[in-house]
Amino acid sequence: MDWTRGHTIGRGSSATVSAAKSIWCDQVFAVKSVELSESQLLQKEQKILSQLSSPYIVSYKGYDVTKEKDKLMFNLMMEYMSGGTISNAIRKQGGRINEQLIGCYAKQILLGLEYLHSRGIAHCDIKGQNILLGKTGAKIADFGCARWVDAAERDGGGAAGSVEQIGGTPMFMAPEVARGEEQGCPADIWALGCTIVEMATGRSPWTDMTNTASLLYLIAFSGESPEIPRFLSLQAKDFLYKCLRRDPKDRWTAKQLLRHPFLEESYSNSTINQDFVTSSPTSILDQDIWNSVEESEKMNHSIQTVSSALQRVRELGSTSRESKCGWNDDQIWITVRSTISQ
Numbered sequence: 001m002d003w004t005r006g007h008t009i010g011r012g013s014s015a016t017v018s019a020a021k022s023i024w025c026d027q028v029f030a031v032k033s034v035e036l037s038e039s040q041l042l043q044k045e046q047k048i049l050s051q052l053s054s055p056y057i058v059s060y061k062g063y064d065v066t067k068e069k070d071k072l073m074f075n076l077m078m079e080y081m082s083g084g085t086i087s088n089a090i091r092k093q094g095g096r097i098n099e100q101l102i103g104c105y106a107k108q109i110l111l112g113l114e115y116l117h118s119r120g121i122a123h124c125d126i127k128g129q130n131i132l133l134g135k136t137g138a139k140i141a142d143f144g145c146a147r148w149v150d151a152a153e154r155d156g157g158g159a160a161g162s163v164e165q166i167g168g169t170p171m172f173m174a175p176e177v178a179r180g181e182e183q184g185c186p187a188d189i190w191a192l193g194c195t196i197v198e199m200a201t202g203r204s205p206w207t208d209m210t211n212t213a214s215l216l217y218l219i220a221f222s223g224e225s226p227e228i229p230r231f232l233s234l235q236a237k238d239f240l241y242k243c244l245r246r247d248p249k250d251r252w253t254a255k256q257l258l259r260h261p262f263l264e265e266s267y268s269n270s271t272i273n274q275d276f277v278t279s280s281p282t283s284i285l286d287q288d289i290w291n292s293v294e295e296s297e298k299m300n301h302s303i304q305t306v307s308s309a310l311q312r313v314r315e316l317g318s319t320s321r322e323s324k325c326g327w328n329d330d331q332i333w334i335t336v337r338s339t340i341s342q
Contacts, residue, residue: 081141
């Protein structure tokens with residue numbers, strides 16, 4: 001497929017997300033790109049995303065390898081979501097999303113998680129920044145930290161003897177993840193609970209925490225859970241209690257939560273508010289404790305002790321910037337001709 005690259009709309013430590021459009025049909029999509037020699041993690045993301053098909057997950061459009069400025073680039077093509085992220089929506093609405101819409105988004109996220117978990121995949125980085133909005137509502141995006149829960153399924157069983165790395169965003173990590181013990185489907189449910197707190201309050205699930213090591217120690221060992229907003233309904237509070245149980249064995253599954261009365265009432269009484277639509281499909285906050293472990297920031301070896309985990313997470317911070325797309329400016333588009341396509 002021949003396509004043109006537009007403005008940058010997101011940036012990780014090594015990968016860049018750009019707006020793009022097809023030369024032949026003007027279809028707009030998003031492209032995540034990294035140099036081919038450093039594309040192992042992006043190729044893993046491509047492998048996972050290419051196996052998924054759900055209305056609640058950003059759709060896979062293909063991949064190719066291009067030559068740009070004398071460099072070979074690996075490009076992962078995905079659905080473009082015009083509504084921005086849930087984090088964008090929170091800021092646009094003055095710091096909070098109303099409870100009915102929270103329930104609507106929570107149900108769509110859970111439908112995406114139930115689909116993933118039923119296929120043995122954990123997302124490992126659920127948060128407002130990784131939930132994109134469009135005309136039909138919310139979709140899960142960014143599978144850079146995703147993994148197969150059963151190691152034997154990964155790479156056709158070839159990596160069954162290897163040890164998975166801990167990844168994700170410290171502010172949204174479950175206690176068992178912060179301790180470096182395990183990162184499976186229950187951790188996604190904890191992160192969903194934290195994301196609901198974020199939507200309801202416009203603040204982090206752990207307030208007054210700016211030091212990554214202290215945050216991880218608090219999550220891992222304090223016995224505490226994020227504070228549930230008092231102004232929420234009893235049903236919403238009960239839903240969060242089910243998400244934020246510290247023992248992963250006690251946490252409700254996505255399938256169980258989909259039957260919770262909070263979602264039934266919220267989803268039936270709410271519609272997608274298009275006033276939430278923003279001009280950028282991604283947004284990355286600059287605080288270390290909000291940033292994902294992604295691309296070359298991935299940990300190089302398995303976590304053996306909590307102290308070593310804290311040391312590594314301290315090194316994960318990076319700053320990012322947000323750009324807006326100027327679709328009508330012909331000067332910003334670069335024609336790209338693929339050498340490999342799928």
